[in-house]
Amino acid sequence: MTITKKNKIKVLCITQFGMFYGGGEKSFFEAFRYLSDNDKYDISIIVPANNNSDFVNAIEKTKITCIKGGFDDRDSGNPVLAASVKNIVDLIIEHAPDVVVTNLYYEPSMYAAALTNTPHIYMDRGLSYLSEFKNCVVKLANFSNEIIANSEELAKVIYKNTNKEPFIVWSYVRKPDIRLKDTGNTRIIIPTRINRHKNTIELLMAIRKLRDSMAGFNTKTIIFGTVDDYGYYTTLSDFISENNLSDLVEINGYQKDPWGVAGKKDIYVSTSTIESVGRSSMEAVKLGIPIILSDIPGHYEMIKKIGVRSYKLGNTTELADEIKSLLLNFDHRKKEAIKQARIAEEEFSEEACNKDLGKAINQATNRDNPAKIRAVNDILLGKNILEQEVDDLKHELAESREIINSVSSKIGRLVTFPFRRLVGLFQRLVK
Numbered sequence: 001m002t003i004t005k006k007n008k009i010k011v012l013c014i015t016q017f018g019m020f021y022g023g024g025e026k027s028f029f030e031a032f033r034y035l036s037d038n039d040k041y042d043i044s045i046i047v048p049a050n051n052n053s054d055f056v057n058a059i060e061k062t063k064i065t066c067i068k069g070g071f072d073d074r075d076s077g078n079p080v081l082a083a084s085v086k087n088i089v090d091l092i093i094e095h096a097p098d099v100v101v102t103n104l105y106y107e108p109s110m111y112a113a114a115l116t117n118t119p120h121i122y123m124d125r126g127l128s129y130l131s132e133f134k135n136c137v138v139k140l141a142n143f144s145n146e147i148i149a150n151s152e153e154l155a156k157v158i159y160k161n162t163n164k165e166p167f168i169v170w171s172y173v174r175k176p177d178i179r180l181k182d183t184g185n186t187r188i189i190i191p192t193r194i195n196r197h198k199n200t201i202e203l204l205m206a207i208r209k210l211r212d213s214m215a216g217f218n219t220k221t222i223i224f225g226t227v228d229d230y231g232y233y234t235t236l237s238d239f240i241s242e243n244n245l246s247d248l249v250e251i252n253g254y255q256k257d258p259w260g261v262a263g264k265k266d267i268y269v270s271t272s273t274i275e276s277v278g279r280s281s282m283e284a285v286k287l288g289i290p291i292i293l294s295d296i297p298g299h300y301e302m303i304k305k306i307g308v309r310s311y312k313l314g315n316t317t318e319l320a321d322e323i324k325s326l327l328l329n330f331d332h333r334k335k336e337a338i339k340q341a342r343i344a345e346e347e348f349s350e351e352a353c354n355k356d357l358g359k360a361i362n363q364a365t366n367r368d369n370p371a372k373i374r375a376v377n378d379i380l381l382g383k384n385i386l387e388q389e390v391d392d393l394k395h396e397l398a399e400s401r402e403i404i405n406s407v408s409s410k411i412g413r414l415v416t417f418p419f420r421r422l423v424g425l426f427q428r429l430v431k
Helices: 023-036 054-059 081-095 107-115 131-142 152-162 200-213 230-242 279-286 297-306 316-328 330-347 350-354 357-364 374-381 388-396 401-414 417-430
Strands: 009-015 041-047 065-068 099-103 120-124 146-149 187-191 220-224 249-252 268-270 291-294 309-311
Touching: 009 023, 009 081, 009 357, 023 041, 023 054, 023 099, 023 279, 023 350, 023 357, 041 054, 041 081, 054 065, 081 107, 099 107, 099 357, 107 120, 120 131, 120 357, 131 152, 146 152, 146 357, 152 297, 187 200, 187 268, 187 279, 200 220, 200 230, 200 316, 230 249, 268 279, 279 291, 279 297, 279 330, 291 297, 291 316, 297 330, 309 316, 316 330
Parallel strands: 009 041, 009 099, 041 065, 099 120, 120 146, 187 220, 220 249, 268 291, 291 309
Antiparallel strands: none
């Protein structure tokens, strides 16, 4: 049978930031760029209305349709709930997708999918590792026909918390298109964002130990990355100053192409406390750079499938010993890294990473949204935009329009004009 536009599976994707802000956005784009080459699927991605970023430019070079609208990113990606739900509902009605996919945690799209009874898939990029977000993830699971996790260990955490078996779609990472330079001495190169989850202080502690215990230690560490947390940046800077490490550690800002300065003798260390199959780590492996990873769940697949070295998170002595061993045995470890690069290209190829994406979409299609009534309850109660005491009205809600009208009139004085429009839209939908 010839596949036409009419009988393709229509997938409407929603990504909160609509820019290559971090690994979650890059991995999301790579996954759907891959799927768009399959003639069975018609992919569209909604980005903020005022978006003209590299993310949009990248979409427009693929078979994916870019839709601007649905929400506004002027509030750092956190728009007013009711207005965004209303706009996304309108887009779902206009484009009539077979399934809606939400990347990262974004409530408006899950509510909009439920209000229109459209199957919904949530892509978790590591939120479930954070205990403080457990209730959010459970809620997302209740609003989703399927969940996609980007590592085996993350899938286990999601299943434990939600009793829902996720599909696994690894973050596909392309080998950077660069040639490692002849830079002479070995350096530690760290392309990473500056925040507490990256846990860079642990590396600085290990470097201090090496300086104090290893004769002639002079290995330079260069850290590249956007500062997400200026308080943490200050913590790192103060540690460097207080421990006289300025000759050994250099913190630079954002670099569009950090691997462009990497050398053939450089090494890479990740001290992250929370990670998926980390993009920087995978780039380092595919470049044949020797690496050391913290033994967190998100790194298990690289440790297990590729054979990279690791240390116990929190144990700075063990990390210092691993770095020392790598420096003293560099030639052997470099040969090992080149073998690992070939394994990584096989085990984490584009096809291997994305093989279950289509399966997840196929399984979600042609089903009712599991939360088509729950969405109304949550929105009318206004859990995200009203005062906590509005929750006291929850017991009064029921499926009948008469009770919904009664409750909406009670809370009407608390809601904004866009919210009233959303309630009116829902009332029209359920007639």
